[in-house]
Amino acid sequence: MLNDEQRDDSREIGDSHKAAGIGESVSGQKAPSRMLVVLPNWVGDLVLATPALRIIRERFADTHIAFLLRSNLEDILSGGEWADEIVRWPASTKGQSRPKRRQGFLGFAAELRERRYDWAVLFSNSFRAALLARLAGIRSRIGYDRDGRGLLLTDKLLPERYKGKYVPVPMTRYYNAIARYLGCRNCSDQPELYTTPQEEAVVDGLFTAAGVTQGKPVVVLNPGSSFGPAKRWLPERFAEVADGLVAEHRAAVFIACGPKEIDTARQVAARMRHPSTVLDKPVLPLGPTKALIRRAGLLITNDTGPRHFGIAFRVPTVTVFGPTHQEWTATDSPNERAIQVPVDCGPCMKRKCPLDHRCMSRVTGNMVMEAARELLSGRLHSTTATP
Numbered sequence: 001m002l003n004d005e006q007r008d009d010s011r012e013i014g015d016s017h018k019a020a021g022i023g024e025s026v027s028g029q030k031a032p033s034r035m036l037v038v039l040p041n042w043v044g045d046l047v048l049a050t051p052a053l054r055i056i057r058e059r060f061a062d063t064h065i066a067f068l069l070r071s072n073l074e075d076i077l078s079g080g081e082w083a084d085e086i087v088r089w090p091a092s093t094k095g096q097s098r099p100k101r102r103q104g105f106l107g108f109a110a111e112l113r114e115r116r117y118d119w120a121v122l123f124s125n126s127f128r129a130a131l132l133a134r135l136a137g138i139r140s141r142i143g144y145d146r147d148g149r150g151l152l153l154t155d156k157l158l159p160e161r162y163k164g165k166y167v168p169v170p171m172t173r174y175y176n177a178i179a180r181y182l183g184c185r186n187c188s189d190q191p192e193l194y195t196t197p198q199e200e201a202v203v204d205g206l207f208t209a210a211g212v213t214q215g216k217p218v219v220v221l222n223p224g225s226s227f228g229p230a231k232r233w234l235p236e237r238f239a240e241v242a243d244g245l246v247a248e249h250r251a252a253v254f255i256a257c258g259p260k261e262i263d264t265a266r267q268v269a270a271r272m273r274h275p276s277t278v279l280d281k282p283v284l285p286l287g288p289t290k291a292l293i294r295r296a297g298l299l300i301t302n303d304t305g306p307r308h309f310g311i312a313f314r315v316p317t318v319t320v321f322g323p324t325h326q327e328w329t330a331t332d333s334p335n336e337r338a339i340q341v342p343v344d345c346g347p348c349m350k351r352k353c354p355l356d357h358r359c360m361s362r363v364t365g366n367m368v369m370e371a372a373r374e375l376l377s378g379r380l381h382s383t384t385a386t387p
Contacts, residue, residue, distance in 0.1 A: 029140070032063055032118035036087070036138060038129045039069040043226075043286070043305025044329060046076055047312055048171040049123050051188045052179040056121070057082040059184045066117070075287030079194030087112070109135035121182065122153075123175055142181065157181060168327035189331060191312040195291040202288035203295060210252055210277045217251040220293055221276075222301035223268050224261025228351025231302050233320040233360050235264060239271035240365035241300060245372065246274040254292060256306060259283050298372055303329065311336055316375035318368055322359040323348045337371035339363055 037053070040046045046069070057065060066085035067077070074086060090108050093101045105128075113136045120133035122143030130152035133141045143149075145156035157177060160167040176187040212218060223238045225231035245251045253276040257265035262280045269278045284292065290309050293299055299310040299317045303324050310317035311333045321340035325347045341362040345355060353359075 031060055032140070034064045034066070034115070034117045035060060035119045035121060036066050036068055036112065036115075036117040036133070036136075037083075037121045038124045038133070038143075039067055039073070040123050041070055041073075041126070043073065043076060044308045045123075045171055046073055047191045047193065047305070047308035048329065048331070049175045050077075050191045050193065050312070051172055052123070052175040052184075053082050054192055055176075055179050055184040055187050056182060059179075059182065066115070073286070075199075075285055076193070076290070078199065078287050078290075079196045080192075105132070106135065108132070112136035112138075121178060123178065127152075142178065144178075155181070168325045170330040171328060172331060190333075191308055191331065193290055193294075193309060193312040195294060196287065199287040199291040202284075203291045206254070206277070206279075206284075206288075206292065207252075210254070212252045217245075217249050217297045218292075218295060219245050219251045219253050219298045219300065220296040220306075221253060221255045221265075221268060222257075222299065222304065222306045223255065224257050224264045225302045225304040226258055226260065227304065230323045230348075230350050230353045230357070230360075231304060232264060233302055233322070233363060235267035236271045237363070237365045237368070238268045238300065241368050241372065242268070242276065243273050244365070244369050245298070249376075251297070253277065254279060254296075256284060256289055256292070298376060300368065300372065316372075318371045318375065320360070320363055320368065322346070322357075322363075323350050323353065325349065335375065337375055339367050339371055 037056070040049055064084050065082070066087050067083040068087045068089065071088045074088070077083070090104055093104055109132055112132070117136070117138045119140045119142065120136070120138040122129050122133065122141065125144055125146055127147050127149045130141065130143060130149035134152045140155060141153045142155040143153055143157065144159050145153060146159055150156055160169055170189070172189045172191070179187050219242065221238050221242055223232060223235060242253045246253060253274070255265045255268055255276055255278045257278070257280060262283065265278050265280055269276050289306060293306060293309040293315055294313040296315055299307070299315050301307040301310065301317065301319055303319055303321050307317060307319050311331050314335050317333070317336045319336060319338050321338055323346055326338055326340060341359060343359045343362070346359045
């Protein structure tokens, strides 16, 4: 946290357009007819952007709003009504030659140019997003001035810094500052998600196959992390806590995973004394994963994307932090307990630990079990009902 002296030396996010010398904010302009909103590329960041997306939809009710996002993230926003159009980034160009990649990017920019968007609102921090908006001929391009892209923007917000380094601030606040710059007020910090009947039906099938009946408590474990192995709590500790919850509450345990996290999920199941359901055949898509967590009595997770599903649905959530700084993703949710052991080398924000993974190995099963007991307080037995 910053002290008062440091705070004076840092840029305040909400006043960043003034500091950048932009003058009147874009909120003083006429509302656009067509707006392109470029969304974040990480699951958790996208969930944390939902308060801003919701208030932008309310503020610009008569504007045609298009969301540009990676196709694998589309299900996160399923069931919502904040966009009139979904635009997907082209398929990965990995392995293609540089000329072909350049040709594909320019072709995509030309497609967007034909759609004649008036504003591009960049929730993504990437240089590529700003360059795309510029090449697409979008008149107003609003986003954070970082990663060398300032000259591509017409309206610049400055991220908060102290002595040249980015200051950890909650991503909800970071994204809400963009919404406020557009003239939005009363921005909430509470993420919000929805599910579809189809996603709920998938969960019904999972419960039937696992013998989960009405009133039986459901615990979801999320032991993976696409960010890297440094974020992953030990599989045997997940198993220890899950076995304790089965013994105390006769809970049904589901282990979620992404395509690259299957081995980790299977390791947790192999170390459990009690049966569990590993969602690996096939891997459960993000949409049904949302629905499963929504109907869980408890989520135990690393600091990774599905953690934010629990927060959005107000599900009791225990999050184990290791190398990451809690303030980047803080939500002040009363339904979450964050477990982190201070270590002299952290938080390092590294994807892979170069030492002994002490930030995670020092988090014991008892720490997580006690946090789970504190959260539950009789709530575990109420959450398998259908919508």
